[in-house]
Amino acid sequence: MTDAPSETTSSTAEDEVLYAVDDHVATITLNRPHRMNAISGRMLTQLAERLAEADRDRQVRAIVLTGAGRAFCAGLDIKDAVAGTGIGGQGGSSGSGTHLSTRDHPTTVMFEMDTPVIGAINGAAAGFGLDIALGCDIRLVAEDAKIVTGFAKRGVVPESGGTWYMPRLLGWAKAAEIGFLGRDLTGAEAAEMGLANRALPGDELMATAYGWAAEIAANAPLAVQSMKRLFRHGLTEDFPSHVHHVLLQTMLLFQSADFREGITSFAEGRPPEFEGR
Structure with a gap:
């Protein structure tokens, strides 16, 4: 699968976040290309809703998150904010997302999800866009994409998860180098530093993202979701507690039809056909 899924969709022409599902893979697309997918209040709300959806x-086993046009996400829409109609402005509409709680924030929703998310970083990722990228489980980035880490150059910090993710992804010293210096990075440099899994030529990015998503979707979804959940909990658990929780999860998986299919297909020398139950 190399093209965007089109089997089912719940998007309209007015949506700032597009949503489509095909063959167990959901595509979520930030859709303000005329503003380099800069975040509006509506986009913030819709992104959280699409991720939760x-x-x-249960038919979705992997998610590809990307941006329409030449950017992934250029961060907060500064023009709208200055005009008082966007996030942080006083004149935003009821759908602006200005009063969105951190519980319903897209990066919080992403962190609590069990479905794997592949970020296909097709272009510039700055500010909130970088934090969204860091919240993905896997990041594939175009080699020439511009990764903007200059929060300190604007007098702010990564406000939506970056300060939590970067030391865990990179270690303290690398996170400090990126955060304190605030230098722009190419996609290739970001991958070399560990901010992305792989940097790819732009014309190969989406095909690779969908290829990886298809591989994930072909695996036992209950096991993949449990693994992601255990990864998440393991970040804050001591080792004995974590091993105990892994054992409990394993016992539940032993009772699943997918486990039986995994064992049977292996014994019969054929590809497994998992149903997610």
Whole structure:
């Protein structure tokens, strides 16, 4: 699968976040290309809703998150904010997302999801866009994408998860280098430093993202979701507690039809056909 899924969709022409599902893979697309997918209040709300929708759908086994046009996400829409109509402005509409709680924030929703998310970073990722990228489980980035880490150059910090993710992803010293210096990085440099899994030529990015998503979707979804959940909990657990929780999760998986299919297909020398139950 190399093209965007189109089997089912719940998007309209007015949506700032597009959503489509095909063959167990959901595509979520930030859709303000005329503003380099800069975040509006509506986009913030819709992104959280689309992520939650995908995570609830038992037919969705992997998610590809990307941006329309030449950017992934250029961060907060500064023009709208200055005009008082966007996030942080006083004149935003009820759908602006200005009063969105951190519980319903897209990066919080992403962190609590069990469905794997592949970020296909097709272009510039700055500010909130970088934090969203860091919240993905896997990041594939175009080699020439511009990764903007200059929060300190604007007198702010990564406000939506970056300060939590970077030391865990990179270690303290690398996180400090990136954060304190605030230098722009190419996609290739970001991958070399560990901010992305792989940097790719732009014309190969989406095909690779969908290829990886298809591989994930072909695996036992209950096991993949449990693994992601255990990864998440393991970040804050001591080792004995974590091993105990892994054992409990394993015992539940032993009772699943997917486990039986995994064992049977292996014995019969054929590809497994998992149903997610």
